Amino acid sequence: MGITVGFDLDMTLIDPRPGMVAAMNALGVESGLSLDGExxxxxxxxxxxxxxxxxxxxxxxxxxxxxxxxxxxxxxVVPSTVALPGAAEALKAVRAAGGRTLVVTGKYGPNARLHVEALGLEVDELVGELWSTQKAVALKEHDARAYVGDHLGDVRGARAAGALAVGVTTGPCTREELLAEGADVVFGSLTQFPEWFARAL
Incomplete structure (x- = not known):
């Protein structure tokens, strides 16, 4: 049986930014607080x-x-969210090799599930509301050998779990920042993942 690979969700597999702006700004209007969606x-x-x-x-x-x-x-948020380039192909590459795909995200689990279902992403397991090194709990539980994410917190989670830390620069962190945090490899997008996965794992 193949290995389990974990993926972050926001800005790794999906781009929810337009909806996130709208939701946070709407919350600000409702609450009377200065909340900056951008x-x-x-x-x-x-x-x-x-x-x-x-x-x-x-x-x-x-x-x-x-x-x-x-x-x-x-x-x-859900209707305006799109899959990032290479997301579906990265998940398919893991499954085609007999592996399992795991999403570990800081997002509220039921809303994360809505994204996966709306975009038809091939995910075997999903765990929500874990951030940074807390992600190691789910990664260890599912014996994930690699974790892919766009944030320094994702690198920390992978390293805490003893998994390969795979970075993508589709989020707020640069290649240099991800490498300095301890990423084993960094891609410009997930379009580079399938070839690397076939070769490395």
Whole structure:
């Protein structure tokens, strides 16, 4: 049986930025808070509650704001989200080799699942609400031998799990930043993944 490869979701497999801008700005209007959708969408990765703290949302309001964002999400984010170049092919390359595909994301699991289903991505397992080194929990549980992501937090998660850290520069982090964090290999996009996977793993 082939190996399990983990993938991050936002800006690794999918580009949800237009909807993220809309959802965060809508939440700002509803809540009366200064929430910057453009900044949020340009820096996807960290947990939503941390993002809201960065926008100086009152701590006591954060649980309610998170719930409301999650409620807005299916209508505002999912329909406008597209798969990134090479995403479907990368997943198919793993499965064609007899492997399993695992998505580990900081995103709320049910909303992450909506993306996978809407875009027809071939994912065997999905685990949500894990960020940075917390991702190692799911990667170890599913015996993932590699983890692919666009953020420094994804590299940290892979390394904490003892998995190969594969970076892509489709998110906010540069090749140099990902390599400095400990990525084993960095691609400009997932279009480069299938050839590397066939050769390396």
């Amino acid at each position: 900044h949020f969408a340009a820096n996807l990765g960290p947990p939503l509650d941390d993002i809201l703290r960065g926008f100086e949302a009152p701590e006591e309001r954060i649980p309610g704001l998170v719930d409301r964002f999650r409620a807005l999400y299916p209508d505002l």
